Amino acid sequence: MNSVPIPENDADRIRKLQAYSILDTLPEQDYDDITRLASLICESPISLISLVDEHRQWFKSRVGPDAQETPREHAFCAHSIMTPDDVFIVNDASKDARFEQNPLVTGEPDIRFYAGVPLVAPSGEALGTLCVIDRQPRELTLAQADALRLLSRLVVSQLEMRHDIENIEQSLLDQGDHVARLEDYKRKMDESHANLRVQSVTDVLTGLLNRRGLRTRLAEEFDRAKREQSLFSLLVIDVDEFKSFNDTYGHQAGDKILEMLGALLKDVTRVYDSVGRFGGEEFVVLLPGSDTQGARVIAERTRRAVQRHAWPNRNVTVSIGIATYADNMESAADLFEAADSALYKAKENGRNRCESAA
Numbered sequence: 001m002n003s004v005p006i007p008e009n010d011a012d013r014i015r016k017l018q019a020y021s022i023l024d025t026l027p028e029q030d031y032d033d034i035t036r037l038a039s040l041i042c043e044s045p046i047s048l049i050s051l052v053d054e055h056r057q058w059f060k061s062r063v064g065p066d067a068q069e070t071p072r073e074h075a076f077c078a079h080s081i082m083t084p085d086d087v088f089i090v091n092d093a094s095k096d097a098r099f100e101q102n103p104l105v106t107g108e109p110d111i112r113f114y115a116g117v118p119l120v121a122p123s124g125e126a127l128g129t130l131c132v133i134d135r136q137p138r139e140l141t142l143a144q145a146d147a148l149r150l151l152s153r154l155v156v157s158q159l160e161m162r163h164d165i166e167n168i169e170q171s172l173l174d175q176g177d178h179v180a181r182l183e184d185y186k187r188k189m190d191e192s193h194a195n196l197r198v199q200s201v202t203d204v205l206t207g208l209l210n211r212r213g214l215r216t217r218l219a220e221e222f223d224r225a226k227r228e229q230s231l232f233s234l235l236v237i238d239v240d241e242f243k244s245f246n247d248t249y250g251h252q253a254g255d256k257i258l259e260m261l262g263a264l265l266k267d268v269t270r271v272y273d274s275v276g277r278f279g280g281e282e283f284v285v286l287l288p289g290s291d292t293q294g295a296r297v298i299a300e301r302t303r304r305a306v307q308r309h310a311w312p313n314r315n316v317t318v319s320i321g322i323a324t325y326a327d328n329m330e331s332a333a334d335l336f337e338a339a340d341s342a343l344y345k346a347k348e349n350g351r352n353r354c355e356s357a358a
């Protein structure tokens with residue numbers, strides 16, 4: 001038996017075939033319809049869509065034989081793909097020197113007649129054939145050859161369509177991946193914006209509201225008190241003789257005091273009060289719902305708590321100015337100034353005391 005011919009472009013041809021991802025896939029109705037039609041039109045008991053792989057021919061669809069594949073060296077189709085533009089016809093294989101010793105001729109399925117039309121990819125490679133086979137020597141009519149050509153083009157269209165669909169599916173998956181990554185990115189951006197928003201109103205040393213955060217909250221509460229005619233008070237709290245503390249124990253020890261005082265103020269106030277560090281050693285507590293009397297109680301409690309607290313180095317006390325919202329106040333600044341004046345009075349009157357605005 002002659003050895004099997006190999007096309008010059010065989011490596012490219014096999015790469016192309018593999019790119020279709022068709023080898024070793026399950027049977028599909030569309031391809032089976034084509035082999036059935038080929039068999040009917042050509043009146044042949046066997047019809048195959050044979051794809052010529054590196055070492056085998058593999059049948060995507062078959063009418064007749066049980067085998068799913070045969071070695072390439074036995075494949076009539078391996079001869080057929082050598083002439084991509086022609087129908088390859090063997091009228092009687094038992095009398096053809098190329099095939100008379102072929103096991104597919106000397107044994108099952110006893111091939112005598114073979115007609116194969118190469119399946120030519122749009123880029124020119126012959127991937128395999130659509131072929132019809134008979135156990136009797138015979139001929140193919142011109143009409144049957146034409147039909148076989150037409151059906152072979154249908155097979156290639158199927159291959160192309162399937163390939164396009166796979167590409168589209170893949171790009172949809174890739175697109176989905178991009179969308180997921182974008183959403184993740186957006187979520188991270190939102191998180192970092194939210195973090196930035198929190199940081200922009202937070203005092204680094206104490207973790208309380210900073211001056212900016214306090215200003216915003218004060219304006220909101222002031223507007224609410226004015227709108228709803230509700231009670232609202234404000235405490236301005238200042239550490240006594242803090243300069244001498246710093247001078248004696250150092251700035252870092254002073255920072256520690258401010259940090260501890262921040263935590264203490266948080267402890268002694270209610271959840272709906274807002275506590276912040278207005279700057280330096282001055283703290284502010286906003287008391288929505290509190291009149292002067294209520295604010296005074298909280299201020300006294302705070303002052304006592306500071307006085308009794310176990311501080312490092314030496315005792316710490318605070319002076320507290322109290323102001324309560326009144327109808328005649330035009331803005332939050334009026335309320336703040338009133339509390340600040342009261343604080344000044346507390347300092348004037350000897351420190352470690354609470355004073356209310358007049």
Ligand SMILES: Nc1nc2c(ncn2[C@@H]2O[C@H](COP(=O)(O)OP(=O)(O)OP(=O)(O)O)[C@@H](O)[C@H]2O)c(=O)[nH]1
Nearest residue numbers: 239240241242243244246251252254255280281347
């Ligand atoms: N450690 C520390 N000290 C600060 C900080 N901010 C302001 N200070 C200090 O706080 C001190 C405030 O001093 P003064 O305004 O003279 O007031 P005081 O010494 O507390 O005296 P009175 O308020 O009148 O009781 C200054 O020495 C500031 O340097 C801070 O963030 N950390």
